[in-house]
Amino acid sequence: MSKHRWTVGFDADDTLWQNERFFHLTQARFAELLADYAAPEHLEQRLVAAEMRNVGHYGFGVKGFVLSMIETAIEVTDQKVPASVIAELIAAGQEMLRYEIELMPHAREAVEALAPRADLVLITKGDLIDQERKLAQSGLGEMFGTVEIVSQKTRDTYTRIFAKADTPRAMMVGNSLKSDVIPAIEAGAWGVHVPTYPVWHLEQADPPRGNPRFHEIPDLSHLPALFESLD
Known part of the structure; x- marks a missing residue:
């Protein structure tokens, strides 16, 4: 390790x-x-x-x-x-199920910046076939060593995934406080919130402000600098 x-x-x-x-x-x-x-x-x-x-x-x-x-x-x-x-x-x-993938601003640059310095895992919910299609169209797939398509994102989900990764530190980056940030922090990882709007009603939650492992950035262009500050 x-x-x-x-x-x-x-x-x-x-x-x-x-x-x-x-x-x-x-x-x-x-x-x-x-x-x-x-x-x-x-x-x-x-x-x-x-x-x-x-x-x-x-x-x-x-x-x-x-x-x-x-x-x-x-x-x-x-x-x-x-x-x-x-x-x-x-x-x-x-x-x-046929729409063309449109990357979020700075997504490619952020993934490319972290790929040489961390083990990248795509952790997503949804239909298996649809998520595989979107990942293939995104052009980002080769930069992820592992892809996890799960039914729910809970503390146990992140504990299991990060334990398999076998590194001393873990971070989860996502737009959902409820699914991406809060349960990852509960599992011992850093949680990075990248807000997007609108937020689906089933994904709304209050931010865990005051937790030292919680961070919020306005968009993915800020992720490499945040990673550098924590590394």
């Missing part, structure tokens, strides 16, 4: 590449399709409730989101939703 080597975990969606805005665009289309049955605010509340119920069954990602939209459409129309609307929701989900 190296005395100075780090393991650095990176979240994928909305940390290394755009993701959440595609969900918001699809949700706007969902509201248009069901405008005759429910006001946008009420529809959003029902969809959020469905997602919270279903995340334990379907996991995170496009497929679970589409199923939750279909379930909500059936509920708000008293099971009278037209088949054409269901077809459009399915088509919207398929389109989400």
Whole structure:
């Protein structure tokens, strides 16, 4: 074990590449399709409730989101939703699974800067096939020694992953306080928050301010300097 080597975990969606805005665009289309049955605010509340119920069954990602939209459409129309609307929701989900990867600002430079100095691990939630597709399109895959696609990000998740890495220090970099930062800190790692907006409702949490292993940076261009200060 190296005395100075780090393991650095990176979240994928909305940390290394755009993701959440595609969900918001699809949700706007969902509201248009069901405008005759429910006001946008009420529809959003029902969809959020469905997602919270279903995340334990379907996991995170496009497929679970589409199923939750279909379930909500059936509920708000008293099971009278037209088949054409269901077809459009399915088509919207398929389109989400085909969109071109758009890297977040400074993502490539940050990964390239840390790759020679740390063992990089991609730690992401979501559908296996979709996440593998996005990683392949990103052009960043070769810089990660390990890829972990998990159903949940908990303290135990990070403890397991960082134990396998076998380095004395670990860091997790991500846009979600709830999934990327707080449980990584609980596992003994440093947690680096890179805020992005909007934040998915299931990923909202209060920052652990006052914890010496918590850091927040405005974007990934600041990550190499932060890493240098801790190394």
